Amino acid sequence: MATHTIRVHGDPVLRQATQLVTDIDGVLERLVQDMIETMYAAPGVGLAANQVGVQKRLFVWDIGDGPFVAINPVVTGHDGEWSYDEGCLSVPGLFWPIVRPKEVHLDAVDLHGDELSIDADEMLARVFLHETDHLDGKLLLERLDPQQLKEAKRTLRDRDLHLDSR
Ligand code: ZN
Numbered sequence: 001m002a003t004h005t006i007r008v009h010g011d012p013v014l015r016q017a018t019q020l021v022t023d024i025d026g027v028l029e030r031l032v033q034d035m036i037e038t039m040y041a042a043p044g045v046g047l048a049a050n051q052v053g054v055q056k057r058l059f060v061w062d063i064g065d066g067p068f069v070a071i072n073p074v075v076t077g078h079d080g081e082w083s084y085d086e087g088c089l090s091v092p093g094l095f096w097p098i099v100r101p102k103e104v105h106l107d108a109v110d111l112h113g114d115e116l117s118i119d120a121d122e123m124l125a126r127v128f129l130h131e132t133d134h135l136d137g138k139l140l141l142e143r144l145d146p147q148q149l150k151e152a153k154r155t156l157r158d159r160d161l162h163l164d165s166r
Pocket of ligand 1: 090
């Protein structure tokens with residue numbers, strides 16, 4: 001297994017919708033293993049394939065009882081809402097209170113090609129929504145309200161300037 005570099009905001013690969021997975025084979029299995037290792041090393045609770053530069057529709061997650069993989073995931077059936085301080089490995093070190101649905105349903109397949117059908121609430125629902133956003137080419141920054149976004153942009157700009165000057 002090997003870890004991958006996690007792409008950060010500004011990388012165009014994060015802004016492109018991913019392609020459906022058509023072949024579940026040894027190559028995909030190795031990618032999943034590497035993504036799991038990369039997620040644990042970060043550390044994070046979820047990682048989408050395009051965050052490691054691969055334009056395929058799958059993500060891995062572990063909120064304490066995993067790891068698991070969702071291939072060709074689709075979220076349906078939103079219900080309720082709740083706010084939580086949410087961060088992203090591709091926008092490292094920053095967290096914002098983000099309102100999202102409290103309960104969702106996820107349909108996907110696993111590495112054996114078996115169907116997954118999962119009712120999720122709170123943290124798990126949030127991970128599913130966050131990772132499917134990634135796979136649709138959306139970053140957490142697009143979930144911020146105008147004031148949060150303004151501050152986020154300033155923080156990121158200041159930090160990037162700081163990094164450039166080293
Ligand atoms: Zn993320």
